[in-house]
Amino acid sequence: MERRLAAIVCADVAGYSRMMGSDEAGTHAAFKAHRSAIHPIILNHGGRVVKNTGDGFLLEFPSIVGATEAAIAMQTLMVERNDHLPADRAMQFRLGIHMGDVIADEDEVFGDDVNIAVRLESVASPGGFAISAKAYKEASKHLTVPLVDGGNHRFKNIKDPVGIWTWTPEGATTRVPEAKEALSRTAIVGVLPFANLSDAQDEYFSDGLTEDLIHALSLQSFYRVLSRNSTFAFKGKNASTRLIAREIDATYLIQGSVRRAGAKIRVTAELIAPETGEQLWTGRYDRDIGDFFAMQDEITTSLSAAIATEIVRAEASAPARLTTDVTAWDRFLKGLSHYYRQTKEDLDSAMVLFKEAIALDPKLSIAHAYLATIQIQSIQFGWIKGTRELWAEAMNLAENSVRLDPRSSFAFSVLSWAHAMEGHYEAAMDAAKRAVALNPYDMGARGVRGICHFVIGEHRQAIELFSMAAQRDNSDPRYQWAALNAFSHYLLGQYDATLSWAREQLYVNPNHLQALAIRAAALAQSGRTGEAIEATSVLMGNYPTLNVDRHLRNFHWKRPEDLAHYREGLLKAGVPVSKLTLVQSDVKRAAES
Numbered sequence: 001m002e003r004r005l006a007a008i009v010c011a012d013v014a015g016y017s018r019m020m021g022s023d024e025a026g027t028h029a030a031f032k033a034h035r036s037a038i039h040p041i042i043l044n045h046g047g048r049v050v051k052n053t054g055d056g057f058l059l060e061f062p063s064i065v066g067a068t069e070a071a072i073a074m075q076t077l078m079v080e081r082n083d084h085l086p087a088d089r090a091m092q093f094r095l096g097i098h099m100g101d102v103i104a105d106e107d108e109v110f111g112d113d114v115n116i117a118v119r120l121e122s123v124a125s126p127g128g129f130a131i132s133a134k135a136y137k138e139a140s141k142h143l144t145v146p147l148v149d150g151g152n153h154r155f156k157n158i159k160d161p162v163g164i165w166t167w168t169p170e171g172a173t174t175r176v177p178e179a180k181e182a183l184s185r186t187a188i189v190g191v192l193p194f195a196n197l198s199d200a201q202d203e204y205f206s207d208g209l210t211e212d213l214i215h216a217l218s219l220q221s222f223y224r225v226l227s228r229n230s231t232f233a234f235k236g237k238n239a240s241t242r243l244i245a246r247e248i249d250a251t252y253l254i255q256g257s258v259r260r261a262g263a264k265i266r267v268t269a270e271l272i273a274p275e276t277g278e279q280l281w282t283g284r285y286d287r288d289i290g291d292f293f294a295m296q297d298e299i300t301t302s303l304s305a306a307i308a309t310e311i312v313r314a315e316a317s318a319p320a321r322l323t324t325d326v327t328a329w330d331r332f333l334k335g336l337s338h339y340y341r342q343t344k345e346d347l348d349s350a351m352v353l354f355k356e357a358i359a360l361d362p363k364l365s366i367a368h369a370y371l372a373t374i375q376i377q378s379i380q381f382g383w384i385k386g387t388r389e390l391w392a393e394a395m396n397l398a399e400n401s402v403r404l405d406p407r408s409s410f411a412f413s414v415l416s417w418a419h420a421m422e423g424h425y426e427a428a429m430d431a432a433k434r435a436v437a438l439n440p441y442d443m444g445a446r447g448v449r450g451i452c453h454f455v456i457g458e459h460r461q462a463i464e465l466f467s468m469a470a471q472r473d474n475s476d477p478r479y480q481w482a483a484l485n486a487f488s489h490y491l492l493g494q495y496d497a498t499l500s501w502a503r504e505q506l507y508v509n510p511n512h513l514q515a516l517a518i519r520a521a522a523l524a525q526s527g528r529t530g531e532a533i534e535a536t537s538v539l540m541g542n543y544p545t546l547n548v549d550r551h552l553r554n555f556h557w558k559r560p561e562d563l564a565h566y567r568e569g570l571l572k573a574g575v576p577v578s579k580l581t582l583v584q585s586d587v588k589r590a591a592e593s
Contacts, residue, residue, distance in 0.1 A: 001105040007067035007135065008109065008117040009047070010096040012056030014126035016227060019091070030091055031055070034081060038074045045070035050109055053248075054229025056093070056121075060109055064099045068139045071095050071129045072167070078127065079169045095129035096120030099138065110246075116162060118249050119155040125168045133163025154327065187223035187315050190250035193235040194267070198260040206258040207232075209267065209296060213254070216304035219439040221408040222312055222366065226250060245274035252280070252311055263289050267299055271310050281310040305443040309476045316340050328361030332370075339374065342477050342509055344383045347374055365405035369414045372397035373478055376421060379554060380480075382513030382543050386554045394418055402431075409439035410478075413448040420448075420455045423556030428452045443469045447479050457559035459488040480505060486518045490525075490569070491562050498522040511542045517551065521569025536574045547576040 013019075019027040035057065042049065042059055045066040050058040061067035075093065082090035098120060100113025116132060124130040131139070136147065150164035191214045196206040211228055218225040230248050241253050256269035264286065271281040283306055287295050316336035335353030338346040354371040357364055375394040379386035398418040401411040416431035429452045435445035450465030463485060470481035482505035489497035499522050505515040516539040523532035540546060548570045557563050571577060 001103060003101055003103055005100070006102045006104075006109065006113075007061040007064040007097065007099040008102065008114050009059040009061065009067050009071055009129075010056070010114075010117040010121040011059070011093045012053070012121060014092045014094050016055035016229075019089070020227065020229070026089075027091075030089070034078065034091055034093075037081065038077060041070055041073045041077065045073070050107070054233060055227060058109075058114075058117075060102075064097075064135050064139045065142045067097055067099070068131065068135070068143060071097055072143075072145060075127055075129065075169050092126035094121050094124040094126055096122070096124055097129055097131040097135055099132070099135040112158070115249070116155070116158060119158060119162070120164065123150075123153065123164065125166060128166060128168030130164050130166050133165060136163075136165040187251045187311055188226065188249055189217060189223055189252045189254065189311065190226045190231050190245065190248050191217065192231050192241075192244070192253060192255040194255070194269075195257040197257050202258070202260050205260070205265075205296070209258060209299065212296065212300040213303055213307075216300050216439075216441040217254075217308060219409065219441060220308050221405055221410065222308075222315070223251075241272050241274040242277065250274065252314070254307060260289075265289055265295070267303075269303055269307070271307055271314075273314065280314050281307065301441050301443070304441040308442075312336070313340060328357040328364050328367065331357035331360060332364060332367045335367075336370070339370065340477060344378075344381075347378055347383065350374055351378075363404055365401045365408060365411055368397045368401035368404065369408070369411050370478075372401065372414050372418060376417060377480070380514055381509070381511075382546070391418075391422060395422065407438060409435045409442045409445050412438060413442070413445045416448050417451060420451045421554070421556065423455070423558070425452070425456050425558060428455070444476060444479050447481055447484075451484065454484065454488055455557050457491075457557070457562055459492050463488045463492075480512070480514075482508070483512060483515045483518070486515060486522075487566075490518055490522055491565055493525075495522040495526045499526075513539075513543055513546075516542060517546075517570065517575070518566075520573035520575065521566060524572035524574075525569045532573045539573075539575065547578050549578045551575075 013031060016027070016031075035052070039049070045061060046063060047059050047061040047067065047070055050060050059067070059070075061070065075095070078091070078093060082092065085091075096117045096119065098113055098117040100111070100116070102109040102111045102113055120130040120132060130150065131147070140147070145167060147165040147167045150166050152161040152163050154161050191210055194206040194210045196203045210232075214225055214228055214231075226248055234244055234247075239247075241255070244250070245253055251273075253272045253274050254269060255272065256267060259266045265288075267285045267287075269283050269285075270279050272278070273280055283303065285299050285302060287299060289295055315333060317340070331353050335350040335357065338350040338353065351371065351374050354367045354374065357367040358371065361367075372394045375384075375390060375397070378384040379390065384390065395418045398411070398415040401408065402415050405411050412431045412435035416428045416435060419425075419428035419431060429449070432445065432449040432452050435442065436449060439445060446465050447469030450462040450469065453459070453465065454462035466481050466485045466488065469479065470485065482501045486498045486501035486505065489495075489501060498518060502515045502519040502522065505512050506519070509515070516535070520532055520535040520539050523535050548567060551570070552563060552567060555563060555566070
């Protein structure tokens with residue numbers, strides 16, 4: 001093992017997963033042909049191929065001038081090779097260039113300066129390159145092409161800011177990378193091939209499950225999922241997760257196994273933070289084979305729902321970076337950490353931080369979506385007053401989130417939720433269907449579709465969707481499945497089930513306004529007078545200004561009989577009808593007679 005000064009070039013193909021999805025064999029053949037064509041350029045500039053990856057390669061040069069000139073020559077050649085191809089088959093490399101001290105061991109190179117080159121590649125324009133300011137300073141006097149100053153950027157696991165200069169070939173659109181773009185790709189997820197613990201003939205199932213999980217997780221907008229080619233290279237290799245993560249630059253790794261016994265199959269999986277080796281989540285799924293494809297899809301859905309939630313939770317709880325360079329993504333993640341604590345004080349703090357994130361970067365779609373979520377929930381929890389202005393602001397945030405990221409299932413879910421709460425039934429259902437179509441594995445989207453059924457009075461359909469979401473995704477605070485289930489059962493007259501679900505919600509959030517209210521109403525409707533009085537006492541103790549008229553102003557249910565049914569239960573439980581109510585409730589009179 002030795003140390004030496006070197007120039008590093010990291011390359012990958014923009015849109016490689018999409019191209020592989022449409023034509024796997026053709027894309028792989030084209031990639032190999034392009035790689036062969038540019039190989040002489042690498043050699044002519046004194047470089048060598050350190051390693052090839054599924055969709056790219058890593059190069060080492062003794063000179064930063066040689067590395068930069070080779071990068072320009074490679075990208076110029078690729079323009080010529082792509083010129084006669086249809087736009088959807090053109091293959092464009094993104095290159096990251098840096099120089100520094102590297103560790104050389106068995107023909108490979110390691111170290112922070114290699115990692116910086118990898119990070120630079122992630123913000124390069126397709127067909128161009130991003131070079132660190134340090135490397136640009138050394139190479140600039142020898143370059144014949146103009147570069148654009150992209151400013152300073154912070155990257156995950158890189159201590160100091162990195163200055164960036166960018167270049168794209170003549171005729172291409174020059175893109176100055178935004179800090180948000182680098183930061184919003186903070187979490188990079190690698191799904192390792194699931195181990196087949198059964199006969200070799202079952203290998204197809206473990207591989208198929210892995211591929212399905214990669215696809216399901218890639219539909220999320222919060223993080224980046226590495227392609228199949230990046231992780232299947234490690235199939236059958238006995239390498240540590242830490243080494244694999246460094247090899248493919250993954251923040252999180254997912255690994256698992258599949259075991260088949262007769263007509264049953266067992267799948268285990270775990271989510272790992274490879275830098276620390278911490279196991280963040282583990283799950284086991286035992287299923288009857290039955291309809292094989294339906295079973296595989298059901299496992300994939302359950303896995304992706306659980307893992308996606310845990311990745312967001314892990315990012316939210318990650319230690320704050322010690323820096324005075326505040327970015328929108330920093331503000332957002334800090335707000336997310338407060339949001340997951342689910343107290344009034346923390347939601348207030350999260351709201352402030354999400355607003356700061358939006359002020360720093362008005363295009364950060366996910367901050368708009370979470371801020372809308374907090375505002376709706378805070379109204380429903382009874383923590384802020386549901387004014388027309390606040391509802392209008394929540395709707396505007398949800399609409400902005402969809403406009404800024406029309407591929408986000410979560411954004412459409414929040415928009416659907418806002419429309420449903422406002423009584424815009426058709427708009428709510430349209431947005432919910434769009435959310436499910438964008439990501440069929442998103443249990444939140446399916447549950448929000450249940451809200452659309454709920455507000456129009458289709459409670460059995462709502463219960464089915466709420467229960468499915470609660471079963472597979474019950475730890476996500478964005479959705480209050482237990483409270484929603486409680487309301488649906490109440491409106492069907494199933495008061496025992498209402499009380500069970502209300503109890504479940506109050507276990508998570510003991511002062512949840514709607515759960516406290518529906519519990520009191522269900523007890524009163526069940527004739528459990530003493531318990532109803534006690535439940536109303538707890539409700540009014542938490543919310544002393546509550547009255548039925550003001551409470552129901554936030555409910556825009558389509559069926560008047562549903563509102564009347566809920567109102568009746570609240571009045572029976574002794575909740576004041578208005579601020580001027582002085583008459584004793586039916587429950588209290590019955591108790592005193």
